[in-house]
Amino acid sequence: MKQLLLLFIALSIFGCKKEREKAKDYATLSGNINNKFSDSIKISNRDFSKIISINPDGSFKDTLKLQSGIYYLSDGNESTPIFLKNGYEINLSLDTKQFDESISYTGEGSENSNYLAKYSLLQEDLFANLDDLDDSNLDSTFENIKIRLSEFYTSNKDIDTIITNSMKRDLEPMLKSYKGYFGEKIALKKEFPMGATSPTFDYENYKGGKTSLKDLNGKYVYVDVWATWCGPCKAEIPSLKKVEKQFHDKKIEFVSISIDQQKDYDIWKKMVAEKELGGIQLFADNDWNSEFVKNYKINGIPRFILIDPNGNVVNPDAPRPSDPKLIELFTELKI
Numbered sequence: 001m002k003q004l005l006l007l008f009i010a011l012s013i014f015g016c017k018k019e020r021e022k023a024k025d026y027a028t029l030s031g032n033i034n035n036k037f038s039d040s041i042k043i044s045n046r047d048f049s050k051i052i053s054i055n056p057d058g059s060f061k062d063t064l065k066l067q068s069g070i071y072y073l074s075d076g077n078e079s080t081p082i083f084l085k086n087g088y089e090i091n092l093s094l095d096t097k098q099f100d101e102s103i104s105y106t107g108e109g110s111e112n113s114n115y116l117a118k119y120s121l122l123q124e125d126l127f128a129n130l131d132d133l134d135d136s137n138l139d140s141t142f143e144n145i146k147i148r149l150s151e152f153y154t155s156n157k158d159i160d161t162i163i164t165n166s167m168k169r170d171l172e173p174m175l176k177s178y179k180g181y182f183g184e185k186i187a188l189k190k191e192f193p194m195g196a197t198s199p200t201f202d203y204e205n206y207k208g209g210k211t212s213l214k215d216l217n218g219k220y221v222y223v224d225v226w227a228t229w230c231g232p233c234k235a236e237i238p239s240l241k242k243v244e245k246q247f248h249d250k251k252i253e254f255v256s257i258s259i260d261q262q263k264d265y266d267i268w269k270k271m272v273a274e275k276e277l278g279g280i281q282l283f284a285d286n287d288w289n290s291e292f293v294k295n296y297k298i299n300g301i302p303r304f305i306l307i308d309p310n311g312n313v314v315n316p317d318a319p320r321p322s323d324p325k326l327i328e329l330f331t332e333l334k335i
Contacts, residue, residue: 027084027109030061031092037076043084045071069162070116077235080120083112083163100124115159119167122152131325133182142179146171185317188297192316198307199295203257206272206281211255213311220252220335222318223305224279225298227260228271233302237275239321244278246327251309252335254279259287259301 029043029052036058043050043064048071052062068085073092078099084090088109095102100120105113126145133141153167192198201223202212213221224240226233244254256279260268265283272281284290288298296305296316304321306314306329314333319326 025086026063026065027086027088027090028061028063029084029090029092031059031090031094033058033060033075033092034095035097037078037096042074043071043082044074045069068160070166081113081116083109083116083160085109085160111156111158112160112163115156116163119152122148127178130182131185134186138179138183138186142175146175188316191297192313194312194314196313198305198311198313199292200311201257201282201284201290201292203282203284203290203292206269206283211280211282213307216253216255217311218251218309220309220314220333221307222252222254223307224254224256224321225259225293225296225301225303225305226256227258227301228264228267229260230301236302236321237277241278243321243326247330247335250330250335252330255282256280257282257284257292259284259290259293261287 033041033054036054038054040051040053041060043052048066050062050064052060054060064084065086066084069083071082071084072079073082075094075096078096080100080103082090082092082105089107090105090110090113091107093102093104093106100117103117105117126148130141149167149171153164153171198213200213202210202214205211224233224236226236228234240254240256247254256277258268258281260283268283271277284293287293296303302320304318304326305316306318308314315329319329
């Protein structure tokens with residue numbers, strides 16, 4: 001009788017557990033974010049989007065009913081891939097001061113997201129410091145990157161195949177895109193080597209009149225080609241302000257050239273005023289078809305250019321304000 005009772009209890013527990021598993025058609029995501037950028041995070045991919053509120057202490061918790069797959073967790077301008085599946089209970093730990101380096105996951109299903117976090121760091125490492133590439137090492141560098149990534153894809157047999165299959169499928173298109181990007185940078189530096197005479201500009205100044213490159217002779221000129229509709233351009237504004245402040249009494253002028261269309265002229269003026277943009281704010285005369293833009297082969301923005309005090313090219317594709325390499329370059333030039 002006792003044995004029958006124990007068997008009945010065991011079957012009951014097993015049955016309850018199965019019912020619980022069957023009923024859990026959602027994922028639970030919780031965590032803590034130190035130095036949070038905003039009061040919420042966003043979980044999204046092409047077919048799904050949800051905003052999760054963050055408490056004042058950086059903690060959060062929510063449930064998500066979704067299809068199994070790779071999503072992106074965003075806080076401000078930073079984002080990281082995360083793998084979510086109904087039934088998972090994942091806890092996130094993150095410090096935004098070291099976004100990719102600090103992120104870690106615990107809980108059921110966390111191994112997949114930790115794998116993605118390691119992948120992001122590997123990509124960052126492999127594609128960093130490629131500014132010195134030239135025609136002689138472009139192919140060999142990308143062949144080595146392909147080998148390293150392929151080895152990583154097969155480094156953990158327990159990772160969900162949705163992730164690894166997606167990575168393998170996207171490998172060649174990704175490498176082709178990156179290789180094309182760096183190939184264009186190489187071609188640009190060949191066309192505009194250091195010391196070559198820079199194309200010039202002479203455009204309307206927000207404060208009145210016009211300003212030309214010749215007007216700035218005797219100083220380095222750091223040019224930001226941007227537009228009010230360009231998200232990545234606007235993301236650089238806080239960093240640009242910091243760099244301007246740091247070098248405000250040095251031998252350098254910061255020039256921002258808007259390539260907004262004429263119909264958006266008032267929008268440009270309003271944004272310059274509302275965001276209290278510093279430096280020299282200019283409005284190009286013919287958006288993408290302006291001579292300075294065409295002469296510098298600019299087909300994507302933001303684009304930053306550094307010109308020396310004699311009007312010669314230093315770098316036709318200079319580091320962005322948010323890139324520490326910019327300050328290193330200024331220091332090297334003793335600006």
